[in-house]
Amino acid sequence: MQVRALKDIKAGDEILGSYCGDTGVTIAERQKILACYGFQCTCASCSDPLSDHLYAKILSSDQQLDGSYQTWFKDLTLPDDHIIKPSLLWVSLIEQQGFPFKTIYYHHLDTIVKSFIALGDLENSVKHGMKLARYFVAMTGQEQLMKERADPNYYSRDRSFGTRRSVGKAKRKGKSKGKSARAA
Numbered sequence: 001m002q003v004r005a006l007k008d009i010k011a012g013d014e015i016l017g018s019y020c021g022d023t024g025v026t027i028a029e030r031q032k033i034l035a036c037y038g039f040q041c042t043c044a045s046c047s048d049p050l051s052d053h054l055y056a057k058i059l060s061s062d063q064q065l066d067g068s069y070q071t072w073f074k075d076l077t078l079p080d081d082h083i084i085k086p087s088l089l090w091v092s093l094i095e096q097q098g099f100p101f102k103t104i105y106y107h108h109l110d111t112i113v114k115s116f117i118a119l120g121d122l123e124n125s126v127k128h129g130m131k132l133a134r135y136f137v138a139m140t141g142q143e144q145l146m147k148e149r150a151d152p153n154y155y156s157r158d159r160s161f162g163t164r165r166s167v168g169k170a171k172r173k174g175k176s177k178g179k180s181a182r183a184a
């Protein structure tokens, strides 16, 4: 058996394992699965009465994420962080709720990285790319991905690097014509 961590583990931290796998999504369903083990789960998610509602929202948050990215990429009236901002919020919510093993987590991170690549923002591409690599490594054990994704060249040689011109945060029609954000 191999165990890989999705986040840093400090000395003395308790390491928790899931008894419910990827199923038993609601609190009630999870407690049902756990009944045969003779305990009630008191993790952050099971202790939060709003967790079920949040969980359903999290799961549906990637609907049309790809479509939204395509729209943002073409529509220069939309701010730079049009996709990045909400996806970052979803990522931190998923981490808070303790579901960073879900495909949805990967999907948001992937869209964030894709957006930073399109904007030609190397620093943020690497920063979030490393987080994505960590997810992959935890899922697949392909350790070499950490080194590969830490290399700025991995992002700068992407075909879409810097191809979506930066328009800043608010709507600024017609300005900074033809310029990509920090295109290298």
Ligand SMILES: [Zn+2]
Pocket (backbone or CB within 6 Å): 030, 041, 042, 043, 044, 045, 046, 047
């Ligand atoms: Zn729990």
